[in-house]
Amino acid sequence: MLLKIGKFLAKTILWFIAISLSLVLVLKFVPVTYTATMLLDENGVARDWEPLSNIDRNLVTAVIAAEDGKFCLHDGFDREAIEKAIASNARGGRIRGGSTISQQTAKNVFLWQGGGYVRKGFEAWFTFLIEKIWGKRRIMEVYLNVAETGIGTYGAEAGSQRYFKHSAARLTKSEASRMAAALPLPKERSVVNPGGFTRRYGNTIAARMGVVRRDGLDACVYD
Template sequence: MATKVTPNRPTKKPVKKETRSFMGKLSRILFKVVLWFFGISLFFVVVYKFVPVPFTPLMVIRTIQNIADGKENSFSHDWEPIENISINLQKAVIASEDGSFLVHSGFDFKAMQKAYKGNERGRKIKGGSTISQQTAKNVFLWGGRSYFRKGLEAYFTLLIEFIWGKERIMEVYLNSIEMGNGVYGAQAAAEHWYRKDATDLSRIQAAGIAAILPNPRKFTATSSSSYINNRKTKIMRVMRTVGKIKY
């Protein structure tokens, strides 16, 4: 009678003590990094609810680019409280950038879905970023389209919606975004394009500034191209539907 031989099964090698120790240390480090990130991000969001934003990452990036290219580094950025910014400009950016700003919770899912379907068909459609998302990106993050950065953008958008509220988001947005080559914020834009204060902007002037926001370094609010003039007309038409702004 033949003897059945059972093959030796490979035994699992025990995890070395040094490996377990390394993984434990790595986990603790990652936990501390995440904890510090949440703490620091929450701290700055709370601070900027009350304190003007002195500069944005984009301003720093533009400064570095100008230095690297040997260009003169000059930019204008004057903070103004929202009561000193024309209601016309507030309506213009809502009409141009985010029609549901006053009612959404930070994200316009309909616009995002429309942009996604349009991009699938090869049509160039605005990505659906709300004013809240743009504010979060401008104040706390850098440009780019990676999933990691978009995830951080969503995180900061939720924070500012919850902690700041709509009026503060609009105030920071209008004081921080690029509105011309080296021009940041409503007051600097009003002075640069129309030689007046932000509080005195007319409907057509506000529409002119809002019209160039997709690419403020390429387009001009005055002596504009036919494309920008058409955008101004459309924005002014939509502004009539915005109605009274209640934050």
């Protein structure tokens, strides 16, 4: 009995590895047009895939400044941020920033929203794969096309058209920083005429963008 269970588990693991590898390989070249999050969105879906060459560098710089300053330096996992998150959870607190852009991309493309150790385990596996197979530029390209940018709105292009009535290919520094400030809670934070925390956070991101450019923290996307 135990031998049969062991064989079944071994086959299941091998099939999962084969399927996940195949998916990641295909999506290195094929646009990600739909995700589980989009399919489950009751508000409908506005999206428009654009290659990274059609998305202003200001937005790349802004999301790195806001979400993952070590994007070009880590292997998909920011261990310092993870340790801080663990310490905060142990105290009963909650912090944002434990997940890298790579982890968020893996979750958005291959998995479902919400927490749990099972999903986190799958997320780690897919993060490892996309870092090894896609590389930083492709990860950023996919991230900026599948991230939720508003109610029923996904990706940089759809978000830019919604908020600024023009293409994501020509986002100003201010526009990019406001979009990045809203990313963690796109259904709740206003991009147009933001107030309070979102406005202040957008200003902080705009200031950090200069550091990102100066220190080449977005260089891996354009090498």
